[in-house]
Amino acid sequence: xxxxxxxxxxxxxxxxxxxxxxxxxxxxxxxxxxxxxxxxxxxxxxxxxxxxxxxxxxxxxxxxxxxxxxxxxxxxxxxxxxxxxxxxxxxxxxxxxxxxxxxxxxxxxxxxxxxxxxxxxxxxxxxxxxxxxxxxxxxxxxxxxxxxxxxxxxxxxxxxxxxxxxxxxxxxxxxxxxxxxxxxxxxxxxxxxxxxxxxxxxxxxxxx
Numbered sequence: 299x300x301x302x303x304x305x306x307x308x309x310x311x312x313x314x315x316x317x318x319x320x321x322x323x324x325x326x327x328x329x330x331x332x333x334x335x336x337x338x339x340x341x342x343x344x345x346x347x348x349x350x351x352x353x354x355x356x357x358x359x360x361x362x363x364x365x366x367x368x369x370x371x372x373x374x375x376x377x378x379x380x381x382x383x384x385x386x387x388x389x390x391x392x393x394x395x396x397x398x399x400x401x402x403x404x405x406x407x408x409x410x411x412x413x414x415x416x417x418x419x420x421x422x423x424x425x426x427x428x429x430x431x432x433x434x435x436x437x438x439x440x441x442x443x444x445x446x447x448x449x450x451x452x453x454x455x456x457x458x459x460x461x462x463x464x465x466x467x468x469x470x471x472x473x474x475x476x477x478x479x480x481x482x483x484x485x486x487x488x489x490x491x492x493x494x495x496x497x498x499x500x501x502x503x504x505x506x
């Protein structure tokens with residue numbers, strides 16, 4: 299594994315005990331994921347003793363395993379379960395019911411497609427237009443362009459909402475990129491209108 303390796307999977311607990319299950323990795327050096335105190339993107343320990351996700355709902359778990367385990371080789375991928383604590387420190391036995399899907403280990407450019415949400419606020423009453431972008435994977439960068447061409451690895455990185463105060467219709471194209479610069483998914487675009495009497499020219503963005 300490299301420092302940019304991630305473990306990503308979907309899980310859906312079918313009962314309360316199923317929340318105490320997790321994808322487990324055994325490494326060739328004899329160590330494992332569950333005892334390494336590695337945490338997922340939300341800060342939850344990757345250990346089945348820690349309950350995670352909601353019963354009956356599919357949730358995506360993302361863990362940057364390369365941050366702690368770079369240089370190791372995975373020997374086996376397993377499903378770990380338990381122990382389940384029923385309260386007052388008591389252990390409860392029973393059936394662990396949980397579903398897993400799309401388990402992927404790889405660098406950012408090998409993970410499933412990125413979804414980018416775009417939230418537009420049209421300019422009105424002298425206020426500038428605003429565009430917010432957000433990716434569903436924290437390890438990627440969103441790059442954008444304002445010249446009508448698809449963004450490239452050298453295009454500006456989105457770091458805060460883009461604002462437009464020049465009257466006209468502004469086009470923003472955006473795409474996700476891996477940390478190493480490889481493009482991910484497809485390029486998308488959005489139009490944002492700022493009322494006024496001026497002609498639409500090159501967007502006057504304060505975000506770049």
